[in-house]
Amino acid sequence: MSGTSEGPTPAADLDRSAVTDSDHTTYHRVFAAAPLAMAVVDRAGLVAGANAAFGELLGTDPDTLAGRVAADLVDLASDARSWHAYREVLRGRQAKLRCTRRLKHPEGHSVWVQVTVAPLAGGEPGVLLSVADISARRELQARLRHLQMHDPVTRLPNRTLFFERLTAALEAESYEQSGTGRIGLCYLDLDGFKAVNDTLGHRVGDRLLAAVAERLTRVADEAGYARAVTPLVARLGGDEFALLVEDSTGTEQLADLAESALKALEEPFDLAGQRLSLTASIGVVERHAAGTTATGLMQAADTTLYWAKADGKARWTLFDPERNAHLMTRQALSSTLRPAIERGEFALEYQPLVGMEDGRLSGVEALIRWNHPQFGTLTPNRFIGLAEEDGSIVQLGRWALATACRQARRWQLDHPEEPPIFVSVNVAVRQVWDSDLVSDVAEILAETGLAPHLLQLELTESAVMGSAGRPLQALQALSDMGVRIAIDDFGTGYSNLAYLSRLPVSTLKLDGSFVRGFQYEADKDPAIAPNPADEVIVEAMIQLAHRLGITVTAECVETSAQATRLRRIGCDTGQGWLYSRPVPPDRISELLGEQTYVVGKP
Secondary structure, eight states: OHHHHHSHHHHHHHHHHHHHHHHHHHHHHHHHHOSSEEEEEOTTSBEEEEOHHHHHHHTSOGGGGTTSBHHHHTTGGGSHHHHHHHHHHHTTSSSOEEEEEEEEOTTSOEEEEEEEEEEOGGGOSSEEEEEEEOHHHHHHHHHHHHHHHBOTTTOSBOHHHHHHHHHHHTSHHHHSSSSOSEEEEEEEEEETHHHHHHHHOHHHHHHHHHHHHHHHHHHHHHHHTTSSSOOEEEEEETTEEEEEEETOOOHHHHHHHHHHHHHHHHSOEEETTEEEOOEEEEEEEEEESTTOOHHHHHHHHHHHHHHHHHTTSSSEEEOOHHHHHHHHHHHHHHHHHHHHHHHTOEEEEEEEEEETTTOOEEEEEEEEEEEETTTEEEOGGGTHHHHHHHSTHHHHHHHHHHHHHHHHHHHHHHOTTSOOOEEEEEOOHHHHHHSOHHHHHHHHHHHHTOOGGGEEEEEEHHHHTTOOSHHHHHHHHHHHHTOEEEEEEETSSOOOHHHHTTSOOOEEEEOHHHHGGGOOOTTTOTTSOOOHHHHHHHHHHHHHHHHTTOEEEEOOOOSHHHHHHHHHTTOOEEOSTTTOOOBOHHHHHHHHTSSSOOTTOO
């Protein structure tokens, strides 16, 4: 029985062996003839065999590759990550490795390949190394990337590539190990380029852009001569260009680059019979790369370019942190103005108006303050211009008018034994145009119970002089109502004295620049003599005003010498730090109980 049971076994083994030998022969033929470069690598990492395609790829006889270190043939040890993965595949701990390598062919050209390492089928010891030539694909990808990353008109790097380079330059590993650790940027915009497109057409405009690109590239090449890195020239869009300087040596280098760019563009351009001249404006930023972001650098460059445009164009301007901080503050104030009015962040202080002859308090000027939660107490010069720009001056002005009238009426009621004082409120010309000022004043006077003659409205000379139409009608209606009209900062604007007689003005407020010439006393310091011309001019203006029935208030009175001389030539009222700084309402209440205004008392 034992012989019977053992009989069939050798036959089955022979059949199975025959099949295996046949399969091995087939696999070997496929392996040898396959167009894909392949090699069998043993567990030690040595080539056990390679096909013809593998030898052709490496430019050698495949038979000579047996016993060679496979990793050396395809450069697998060039980076730690691929080397570790390769060894894990050899040990059977990882299923596959795939990576891209650039190999040097013996004939001198480079070959881009995709290397794949995977275990042999059927559990055979060793791995199969296959190498696919992807040079054509890489070349196509490179061409597509170049098209994607370059501007078709100028052939310069476009915005995408520029930001890619900028972002890479700002990474810590880019500047910590070598170089200066600094970065610079010239952000350039052509002055008046839109006019070229509009008048001569986009074809000429494109030719001009290409010519500008050539000159900027030449400037960059010259600047990069004998330096480690040549500045990158890019077109960011429209007529905007950038010159990026990695490892810059300081602001002087960037200033020289900007100056060279401006000079290069000064020469006229000859474009198919068209001779064109143009200029450019450049914003220059240079700083440490550490802590700088691409967005922050571009914002600074954009802001500085705006300054160059605003300063007159055809120039370069260097980024100024202080100027930028002021701009940022201005923007922050502008964005919070309207909500601040609604939140009640504004308050009024009052500066006394004192009679020159008797020293008595005759009125006050209401001066608005913004109690900003971040920037503290702000004076009008910080925010009134912003309010006029965005129109919130109408809402703010009405609040100030109502608050001042209510306070003036309260003083009158609290001090019935004293002659009532008037309150003077500044009015912006936009309040006349964008609101019904006459109606607002009438309504506020009715609500507060303040008599019209106890309200004075101040407008600047430039706003009043030359007024016609609605502004003049409004001033006349207010004057007819009994409200006083004053011209503020008189003497600094148009000074159209002939027109003055036709305006319903009751008071002129002399600008402080005239009054400052009165501050010196020759008997105290002979070396500093007062200018007699100042006194002649002011006296003439006062006499003219008085003949027209207009009173005169001198602003910025700071010394007793000024007050004495102003009183001598007939000035009616004084205002300034000699008498008082702007003070809260309760301090005015205290002054109303005094017979005369004590000079120098706060």
